[in-house]
Amino acid sequence: MDEVISLSSGSSSEQDSDIEIVGSYSNEKEHSVPFIRAELLPVTPVLVDITGQQFPLLRQRYPRRVKRGQSSTIEIIDLNDDLSSDSTHMEQTQTGAENGHVESSSEDEEEEENYSPAEPLCRQSLSLVNSTIEENYPEGTLQLLSDLIQPRYYPPLDITAHLLKGILLDPQCAEVLALEAFNLLMRTQKYHPADTSTIPWDWELLASVMTEKDEARRIRSEARCLVFQYVLRVLEDDFQFKLRMLKLHLSVAKVMLSCDQKFRQVRDLLNWLLEAAKQSFCYSEEDGGQKSEQNLCLKMLLILQRMLLLAMEVDRSPTCSCNKLSQELCNSLNSSTPCRQLRLLLLSTLESNLLRCKLLELLLDQACSQKRQLPMSFQLLLHFLQTSTLAPDPSDGSEKWRRWDELLQLVWMLMLSYEEVMTGHLRCSITERFTLTRTPLWTQNDQITRAAIQEAAETFLSRAMKDLGHALPSKTQESLSQLQEYLLSISFS
Incomplete structure (x- = not known):
């Protein structure tokens, strides 16, 4: 069934019929396309403003209704704003019904790039698009918008x-x-x-x-x-x-x-x-x-x-937002079945080092056997290494050493995130952050000694040995040694 979309010849002559753009569908849906139908006997040139757009789906020649063994086609000429109305017209040409393709009266010219302010699509273009929407014809909608x-x-x-x-x-x-x-x-x-x-x-x-x-x-x-x-x-x-x-x-x-x-x-x-x-x-x-x-x-x-x-x-305050978000995430992780894989995936994919730092602080504080009132600092990090013990994970089986390996991973992540928070001024709002040129404001609690680092590492190893009955795997011990070296490289004394 054909539906009229719109277009009129604008001619006052009673002999000239209207030109209609109609929706038509073939038996094969993927090949169905909009086409133009003309029922003109004597034809007067018609001016059609399509706002300089090109319609590949319409740039084809489709025969009108066959009358007395003849057929006719309409040719579309794209209009540009800088073209005069004299050069814009529609031509009717005679052709056999078997020659179904569209040709322009002149070859397409490359449009010069236009830098004028952007404009909404014109009424004629929107009429075409809306007609395909009303007909529930998404292929036509997408093709038209792709051109427009x-x-x-x-x-x-x-x-x-x-x-x-x-x-x-x-x-x-x-x-x-x-x-x-x-x-x-x-x-x-x-x-x-x-x-x-x-x-x-x-x-x-x-x-x-x-x-x-x-x-x-x-x-x-x-x-x-x-x-x-x-x-x-x-x-x-x-x-x-x-x-x-x-x-x-x-x-x-x-x-x-x-x-x-x-x-x-x-x-x-x-x-x-x-x-x-x-x-x-x-x-x-x-x-x-x-x-x-x-x-x-x-x-x-x-x-x-x-x-x-x-x-x-x-x-304005990323610190306040971070406190809210980290508490919500921590509560959610605690309410679900403990899962190391989930914790590590969540922590490793966080985009904010400030949020990662605060969430790790909360998780390690919950696993800490001896609470200590310290703000986030390198001293608190060593305290977690000495006193925190994670709950066993259901996937561990007999490999109890894995929770100690995870603890070491969390301490590593906490240290690197905290360093990013301080050096990147992440506690300041983003509008202030890029204007700051001062060095990080480290506190007294960030001053750690070689002896304190060594003591924390030894305490960690002895607690793991007592829990497992044997030494940690070599890779875990190597990771601990690297952590010690890194802390020594940034220690203040």
Whole structure:
């Protein structure tokens, strides 16, 4: 069934009929394309403004209805703003019904790069796009937008929202179409970055994507990753732009991920992050399909970790945000079944050294048999090495030495993260951080001696020997020796 989209010859002559752009579909869906139908007997040249755009799908010759053994075609001439109206026209040519291809009256000329301000797509272009949307014809929508979206022209919010919700997030949509919709969203973001007024998603949409349980409506893992990859791009682009302007309070990250104002949403993010980390362990590496799912879980984990970094940095006090986030993460890890693999994966993928440092401090303090009131410092690090004992992991079996090896890994991570926090001034807001030129403000608790380092290492070895009944593996002992050397290299006396 043909549906009229729009176009008129504009002629006042009663002899001239209208020119209609219609939607048509062939039996094979992938070959179906929009085409132009002309029912003209005497034809007057018609001016059609298509705003300088090129439509490969329309650049073909399709016969009109055959009447009395004849057929006719319409030829499209692309219009540029700098061309005069005299050079823009439609020509009717006679051809046999079997010769179905489109030719321009002149070869396509390369358009000069236009540096004028970006404009929204014109009404005629939007009419074409909206007609394909109304016909539920995503192939046509994507093809048209692929031609239309460029540095000078951008789609309105309702069109980007349709790309996201109507195609990318459609569970019934083919993967290739979902990927094309994602590419168009990323292209739009590249040319015309979104802000708080033009983002085509809200938190409720993201939450529904992550928590939908109905299998019929559940989004594929691949599409879910693409959605969050797009969301991350919007958040990061806007964050960097607002940071340069010193207006982070107007950023999308502030509206969506502020620990001060939107901590409920940040808590959702933490839950999704932990769930992605857990899901990555549920697949066998030997099965190719499951390996792919595992990779998608890990990819989602990394995306969420980068979003968590923005939540850390967007407020004025990253230290306060860090305290909230680390406590939430620590409580979540404690409430779930102890799992070394989960702890190490979560810690190693954190993007913020400040958050990693604080989380490690909390985890080691909980495992510490002798509490000591010290702020984070190198002295506290040695105290953890001497007194902390981690709980056994279910995967250890008879290899009890593994928890001592993990303890040493955590101390290593704590030391390196703490050093980054101090030298990078990570406790200051991001707007102040890059203007600071002073040296790190080490405290008296950071002054450690060679004797204190040696004592801590020996105490660690003796506690492990007492627990195991034998010495630690050579690799673990070598790691301890390297830790001693590193601490000695940065010690103050």
